[in-house]
Amino acid sequence: MELLCCEVDPVRRAVPDRNLLDDRVLQNLLTIEERYLPQCSYFKCVQKDIQPYMRRMVATWMLEVCEEQKCEEEVFPLAMNYLDRFLAGVPTPKTHLQLLGAVCMFLASKLKETIPLTAEKLCIYTDNSIKPQELLVMPPFLLFPLLSSGLTFCLPLTSPK
DSSP, rough: OOOOOOOOHHHSSSOOOHHHHHHHHHHHHHHHHHSSSSSSHHHHOSSSSSSSHHHHHHHHHHHHHHTTTTTTHHHHHHHHHHHHHTTTOOOOOGGGGGHHHHHHHHHHHHHOOOOOHHHHHHHHTTTTTTTTHHHHHHHHHHHHHHHTTOSSSSSOOOOOO
């Protein structure tokens, strides 16, 4: 028995846009991105209580949660971007670092997932060191510094119970 593959010509759905294929668009996006990147020296200037190894521990925890929950690929990098941008602008006690990481994952999953992480599930991953109410109250506090640092799209401020 022989299998035959009958391929038809693909249907052209859109004409390539010459403006987007131009290198100028990519260069403009990269220039804009540089303007809004957090300062790498925020551990020296802004954060007095948090050290780089603490950020690494929270980042590892966040990645493990995202992998275990099978989150979309974009959730972890977006959550880390939120975390870095917040830490670059707001002095944070080390006792709030895991809460901050959980809130960043909460917001990123709400933005990128069809079924986002719940507050209760994230609290379980913290060994119940934070309460769901703390997680639900903090997002507006987190958003103000992000908005002032150039985050220009809307994020949900409320969450279903």
